Amino acid sequence: MAEFLQFAFSGLTVGAVYALVALGFTLIYNASDVINFAQGEFVMLGGMATVFLSLAGVPVPLAALIAVAATTVVGLALYKLAIDPARGASAVTLIIITIGASIFLRGVASIVFDKRFHSLPHWFGDRPLTVAGASVLPQSLVVLAGALVIVVLLWAFFERTLFGKAVLATAANRVAAKLSGIDTGFVVGFSFAVSAAIGAVAGVLVTPITLTSFDVGTLLALKGFAAAMLGGMGHPVGAVVGGLVVGLLEAFGAGYISSQYKDAMAFIVILAVLFAMPNGLFGRTRIERV
Amino acid sequence: MAGWTRRVFAGAAAAALMAFGASAAQAQIKIGAVLSVTGPASFLGDPSKKTLEIYVEQINAAGGINGQRLQLIIYDDGGDANQARTFATRLIEDDKIVAMVGGSTTGTTMAMIPLFEEARIPFISLGGAIQIIDPVRAYTFKTPHTDRMACEKIFQDLQRRRLTNIAMISGTDGFGASMHDQCVAVAPRYGVTIAHTERYGPRDSDMTPQLTNIRNRQGVQAVVNAGFGQGPAIVTRNYAQLQVPHPLYQSHGVASKQFIDLAGDAANGVRLPASALLVASMLPDSDPQKSVVVNYARTFEQKTGQPVSTFGGHAYDGLMILVEAIKKAGADPRKIRDAIEATRGFMGTAGVVNMSATDHMGLDLTAFRMLEIRNRDWTIVPEGGS
Amino acid sequence: MTSHSPDIAAPPAAGLLARLASGKLAVLLVLALLVAVPPLFFPSGFYYRVGAIVWILAIATIGLNLLMGFAGQVSLGHAGFLGIGAYAVALLPSRYGIHGIAAMVIGAALSAFIAWVAGRPILRLRGHYLAVATLGFGILIAMVLTNEQWLTGGPDGMRVPRLVLFDWPVRGSDTWYWIGGGAMLIAAWLALNLVDSPTGRALRAIHDSEVAARVIGVDVARYKLAAFVISAVYASVAGSLLAFFDGHITPDAAGFLRSVELVTMVVIGGMGSVVGSVIGTLVIVVLPQTLTFLSDYKHIMVGAFIMLFMIFLRAGIVPSLAALVRRRG
Structure with a gap:
């Protein structure tokens, strides 16, 4: 039982990161149909900028705030300089642009920062808590709580604010949204900014546990994309569930079956789920208009 | 259009000339x-x-x-x-x-x-x-x-401490996989049994499931981590988090002081074979390698x-x-x-x-020193007669 | 509608010349010149090597373009087939004494079989779901190649025995340049014929709208599967040739990044354009070589170039330039 709990905590911690990356994918996808493969780079930027600011003497909380703000600006710039100019291009073209952007951002980070691994101090120390025989780092709880807060804030934003409803309307039908007076370009730009901010927050939260370096983004984007698809693309709850499930599958796979093939478990389950539910766990069938 | 191509060619020719001129000088x-x-x-x-x-x-x-x-x-x-x-x-x-x-x-x-x-x-x-x-x-x-030398150095130290049953946790990258195989190959020569094997991906950020299994495995007396990059730092942190009671060995893949920075207090007590470079300032002045490193x-x-x-x-x-x-x-x-x-x-x-x-x-085995990390710094493990 | 065949569509204003240039033969002629002319200016064997890699990888890109540009299905796991082809010619000759060419054929057959079996459930998925399924599939293959060390040599890879044709050991970058170029031309010729056949028309109909294609009686699932299998064979053959040429193969050949690179080549060159696939491969292979003088800044520029190409030539290099010429002409 202690063993089961230990695996579960491991899976939830890693899964929470995947969930936040998947959430970023979802927000941008909903607003613009773009799959943003630079999403992992936002996580990297959040972590790395905090590390280097704090090395430069800025207190960590302030460094984290600046890092999140800077990453948000990068997200906006990505939209303004690379996505918006290609308006009307096919979805695949836009995806390749984001891949170019991720290579670009990694290159910049390797020069502005460096190519080594870095860490941040744990928020509440690194003495593990014991829960029913499993030992958990306080920082894991911080990550989980942070993910929860972000999800709740997003939910409140979409359900409780007029602008949130405008974003939802854009996601549902861009033309109709435009006709009813919504500035859809602004909505898309806003989605990029929020996704970047969420990514950066994820980077700040997990760097004490997972460490960071200029090239952590690729793997996170890959796993986050898989998680978003597992949950059902465009569905925020699906993204969170998908992320947690992928994290748990990896942890239980490593613990109970084979640590060598743990990533395989996650993808086998994703394939199986998609064969049974071709639109993911929470996705709806989209009807194609001819 | 024509002007554009002419400019490109002129530029290329100038660059070629410059390169030629430099090499001739x-x-x-x-x-x-x-x-x-x-x-x-x-x-x-x-x-x-x-x-x-x-x-x-x-x-x-x-x-x-x-x-x-x-x-x-x-x-x-x-x-x-x-x-x-x-x-x-x-x-x-x-x-x-x-x-x-x-x-x-x-x-x-x-x-x-x-x-x-x-x-x-x-x-x-x-x-x-x-x-x-x-x-x-x-x-x-x-x-x-070679990675075989690292395994041999670690196994010599195990012999000194009279430990024979070990578990290995290795990265699935080239470094980890190759060292793992070499350790398996030379273990019998040192009377060491590798009782349990775990792996992790080179970019993994959490190894607690693997280490939980190692901790729960009966008879394991020491753990060897074959890996480089950020992996060993995370293994070491998770190892401390789970309070695994056995001695932990890292490899020569832990190549700089940065490992200690990343692993923090969790690194205390970890041993590893390393070149004299890591402990340059601690070498006695009589050591012929000292000035170089x-x-x-x-x-x-x-x-x-x-x-x-x-x-x-x-x-x-x-x-x-x-x-x-x-x-x-x-x-x-x-x-x-x-x-x-x-x-x-x-x-x-x-x-x-x-x-x-x-x-x-x-190079021979004397090129390696056995180090132990204490109080966030390296110390050289005295090697007695061997 | 115009997105899939710009390099074979006739610009109306340019008359006879344009109609000639639009034929299959003309496309092959352009490609043949592309292979034959540059060696006249090659100062060293290094250029032959880069050229050989371009032609060999272009085979995989042309195949992937059949799937993406004509059938409209994105695969993020195609390097998996590249890996199967590569390891077939590494393993079968060294372990079972099978001749290199036979090993290449077996590899292609195995890729076709795997694509056929895996393709049935995978291709029921649409759009990005298909992408993630193929991604998972490619990762599984790469993982087996990395982890089954007793068979594949693990992450550090394994040696590939040299190809011997009628007692003639095939060696040298220049030799492989011509072999790669020839193989690429054959691959392009087959692809052009396929595109022009009823199958090609059916694929295009699927690309434009699956539902519409189904309504007019196209067996959508069968044609999609056919395109998937064909593209897998193309990738496998490319993998085999690359392995022969390199003489050493690592699991990177089957990795996710390689898959993404193949997709990038297709899209940058132009979806639905055979010439585009070759040009796309050329750009992605040659760009990093020409930018080495930038040292640490190389990756920044590669990323920037990819973005610029896609923003300003959004249908891909070849179709976009063709459209530009047509508008001017």
């Missing part, structure tokens, strides 16, 4: 390096690149070799074997180098070896695995210790502002062995090869190098 010796400066092995390639650049500049500032300047051409293969081979071809056929230092990983090295053997150009690899020099190939050398460590840290790593040290050793050979043999690749093979008593950051026709690495 002073005789140069061209040496090359293909390193994994980016990609998953960038923490190997990056310090190597910096090291080569620093020392080639120093050598040239001091008048070059035999009055000739060294020209260093570095390409980044991103850790990809196919790219490495393309750049090796470029160095051989296009840049016409006389010798090469580098090839950061075993995979990229193995992909490049046939080219250098065929072109008969000496190739000093910085890759770890023993297959690079076993069997011996005429033009291929290497400077890092202290100088290299000081130079690297001053120039880059980063802690010295043994991976950069391997590049230093490779470059210096090559420079010594060129001093003796001139700029003819075949004569350089003979001179490298004749290297004896060369004092490098990894230890004393004695090459021969049957040994193209030239």
